[in-house]
Amino acid sequence: MPVIKDPKPVVIYPADVLRMRCAPIDGVSEDSRNLAAELRASLSATPGIGLAAPQIGIAKRMILLRCDPSTKAGGGLVMIDPVIVESSEVRTAMVEGCLSLPGERFTVSRPEKVMVEYMSETGRIKTIELDGLAAKCVQHEVDHLDGILIVDRAAQLEAALATRTGAIEAATFPHLSRSR
Numbered sequence: 001m002p003v004i005k006d007p008k009p010v011v012i013y014p015a016d017v018l019r020m021r022c023a024p025i026d027g028v029s030e031d032s033r034n035l036a037a038e039l040r041a042s043l044s045a046t047p048g049i050g051l052a053a054p055q056i057g058i059a060k061r062m063i064l065l066r067c068d069p070s071t072k073a074g075g076g077l078v079m080i081d082p083v084i085v086e087s088s089e090v091r092t093a094m095v096e097g098c099l100s101l102p103g104e105r106f107t108v109s110r111p112e113k114v115m116v117e118y119m120s121e122t123g124r125i126k127t128i129e130l131d132g133l134a135a136k137c138v139q140h141e142v143d144h145l146d147g148i149l150i151v152d153r154a155a156q157l158e159a160a161l162a163t164r165t166g167a168i169e170a171a172t173f174p175h176l177s178r179s180r
Contacts, residue, residue, distance in 0.1 A: 005037040007045035008056040019147040028123040039064040052144035067137035079118035086113035107156035
């Protein structure tokens with residue numbers, strides 16, 4: 001019989017729990033079932049497509065995805081102790097939002113496809129390949145488990161673009177001065 005919980009409020013940045021590396025869960029128990037139920041109730045009360053345990057104030061390695069039809073069955077896909085074991089070299093940028101940063105949007109570059117190993121709610125070790133929005137969503141939520149926010153990823157993208165722009169300017173400006 002599924003556990004039903006009241007939604008917990010989403011923790012807002014700069015709460016310390018959002019910058020913590022979360023502790024592993026290491027198995028299925030009544031506590032892990034309760035946490036999964038709390039994630040489901042809390043995500044259902046928001047417009048979000050994914051939620052990580054630290055976003056409801058619990059520094060444990062569990063996430064819930066509801067970002068595409070394959071992850072919506074049974075109220076979403078709960079991943080316990082998820083690890084991204086493989087990611088594509090192809091990266092794409094996407095504007096992302098975060099329930100813990102309400103009203104903010106940042107452009108983040110992430111791998112287009114990922115393979116994730118995790119423990120299911122029944123205690124089975126599973127592997128799933130995700131692409132597109134689901135791949136971006138799982139990466140976003142796993143980042144939360146490591147204390148990484150989209151502002152950090154956006155800053156990395158800006159730094160990479162600035163470095164690239166600097167190299168382009170260095171190569172272009174001497175050319176422009178000769179061509180005038």
